[in-house]
């Protein structure tokens with residue numbers, strides 16, 4: 001299939017555009033986004049007769065408004081989940097303005113099952129693979145945790161005390177970890193789903209109590225898979241891989257400079273952590289940087305061992321199709337483009 005990356009590539013950036021909403025259609029909004037799936041291009045037109053030429057950006061892969069959850073999963077997430085069972089770490093991010101499909105992409109809709117997103121599909125893949133591989137010689141242990149980063153505070157979504165603030169700690173062998181984070185052993189997809197629902201509710205009640213909403217926090221659902229393989233000679237091989245499923249805070253506040261007070265504080269922190277993430281990814285992709293600025297935010301510190309190196313990372317940048325989102329769409333494409341600028345896919349070049 002055209003446009004798929006080389007095997008050794010460890011960081012991918014793809015873009016997904018959601019369909020027009022009913023409201024946008026009713027309001028006669030103009031669709032300004034065009035996608036060329038074969039060349040991995042997004043073409044953004046500036047409506048309103050400004051005469052500005054369309055802008056073209058090129059990525060590892062693009063997904064238009066007809067893209068299916070299953071295809072997106074197979075092309076972006078499946079190989080990461082695969083490698084987690086082999087003992088590698090992997091991270092899947094959804095980036096974008098609020099309302100562009102981050103949660104739809106990560107969680108999706110349970111019914112009909114075709115609309116399920118990356119998180120439930122990952123659970124299913126993990127347990128399918130365990131069922132296929134586990135047996136007399138290999139035992140698996142799967143654990144799940146779910147947290148949120150709001151205003152640079154880490155909150156445990158699986159804890160009964162939602163107002164807790166957890167500390168990040170660093171240990172020589174295990175690296176950065178969250179002190180006292182709840183982690184549950186899970187044996188089935190259903191158990192994973194239940195924890196996700198519990199955490200999502202926790203996120204919501206925490207949100208009302210603190211007058212925040214999910215679009216201002218990053219959420220990370222982590223599945224850790226440990227396996228112990230007993231060999232014929234009596235020795236054993238132990239592996240551990242971690243899968244981080246990240247629904248990022250809405251990126252739009254980056255550009256809303258008129259905010260004041262609490263909103264300004266939130267905006268500054270979101271801006272800071274999203275730009276720290278972008279900086280880390282672009283330094284990793286560059287391959288020449290000797291310094292990866294993980295320490296610049298809690299998000300990147302926490303994910304330090306799951307970004308770059310021997311790990312696999314994919315960022316799905318989500319955008320809306322309509323004219324009134326033009327500025328936000330440009331800003332999302334620039335962010336994604338800076339995280340990973342792909343040149344020379346064909347004779348065409350990026351105009352940014």
Ligand code: ADP
Pocket residue numbers: 017018019065096097098099100101102103104105215318
């Ligand atoms: P975000 O998490 O980025 O704020 P959501 O995932 O909540 O955005 O999406 C906003 C709305 O658009 C939801 O009603 C969602 O179901 C719908 N939506 C998003 N992406 C798609 C898509 N690819 N196909 C169909 N509906 C979508």
Ligand code: MG
Pocket residue numbers: 102103104214215247
């Ligand atoms: Mg969301």
